[in-house]
Amino acid sequence: MTEGRAGVMGMLTVAAVSPTIRIGDLDGNLARIVRGIQDAAGCGAGLIVFPELATSGYVFADRAEAESLALTRDDERWDAVHAGIPDGVVVVVGYCEAAGADLFNSAAVLNSTARLADYRKAHLWGAESLIFTSGDAAGILVDAGFGRLGVAVCYDNEFPEVPRNLALGGADILALPVNWPLVSRPEGEHPPELIQAMAAARSSRLPTVIADRHGAERDVKWTGGTAIVDEQGWVVEAFRSGLTLAAVSLEVARDKGLPPHNDLFADRRPELY
Template sequence: MTRTLRVAATSPEIRLGEVAGNLQRIRSALQDAAARDAQLIVVPELATSGYVFADRAEAAESSLARDHPGWDDLASALPPGVVAVVGYAERDGDQVYNTAAVLTRGFRVGDYRKAHLWGSEATLFEPGTTAGAVFDTPVGRLGVAICYDNEFPEVPRRLALAGADVLALPVNWPLLPRPAGEHPPETIQAMAAARSSRLATVIADRLGAERGVPWTGGTAVIDEDGWVAALPDDAGAAVATLTLRTSGDKSLPPSNDLFGDRRPDLY
């Protein structure tokens, strides 16, 4: 059996350190995506703060606690039953984490702290203690990872094995050279991971540049078969209606099952 899920990955303008303004622009992006009937909306990594911090103190200045009133304001922009995944710099006491909040109207579903820190992130943030996370939400079992997490094939596979129906992936992908006509390498890796675990993936990436770092603009929706189902439109949002199999169904008719055929004893 299958079901459909309308998803959107959107990249509002994000200005380094302008937390109040970023929250308002995220809110508008959530409203716009919801107006297009999106049931799951993903915005980029560290969307509330920006990314290219000079040092830990600057990251801390732009961090938010989980009880910040801005979260209730974002959640209020969501229609009932719609879920949003928003990247932010999380302040917890003296520690700062690179985190994604999972929100829906009326309550906060949960938060995931990035486990695999890229480059200078290790000097800014504490690492999370789980390799991705799965949350029960109004749109199903939602897997969440952040950017560099997905470079490790074990992460999306782990989330799929844990019963994730779809993966939300907020990212900040620095632009890398690639042959003409090719997808970004991170997109290719995400396509392969989606196909190998039959795990549709919703990627929200940055646009433009920040402190001299150009972004890939890799926002995309990837379906369960690993194909790109949507790229950003003129509004900067990738919107698609995904067809998802019943949770846990990894069958490959007529003779195979993607997870049933695994041989962990040989790996």
């Protein structure tokens, strides 16, 4: 398997898009998501990732507000999102999912004609547990044309087992929609969540596309931690005016060998852990 939309030698152009998201403005958020897809695809992106709860906003006043901003998987408003996706492009977008009496903090995986998968966040952070039901899988794997796409949401990735298990399952790249509240850190340091994502990417040779919020919502300031991390764990591109774009090598990511004598996966000693 080689390129997605992106060219030769297993290179895939990926985009993390952080549009203006206004809580309560479901239709406006969806319209801005579609514009973000068009902008990123116009730059050659074959994988486009949006933040957690991008359709609704995050800081709900209460469950009733979340319910009013939820979407079902078959909501007709998804049609406009599909229509905005060019052929050969895969989009991951966080949304508030209504399913019967439950709400889930979910990520939809879409292309121009199909809903490839939906992932429900397994690890709920803070007051999310007052609104959402936790999902029953810790990340998912999706056949995405360019390769196997791992999908997790925000706090999921702070449990090292999650990205590791996705990589062991054959993930070529990880899509990570997040909402990272700003926390204090030493001057010049990366956000702590980004450091964890960099470490996970390096330990499994798993490129990671992180789409974070920016600005503020109600009483929460966002980190603006959008970044594209390569298979060596380095940040190759960070937040730039809503659209962050880079090319990553899936061929290199698939090769777990560490010449001349080591292999990241074959060298594991799980019987000792």
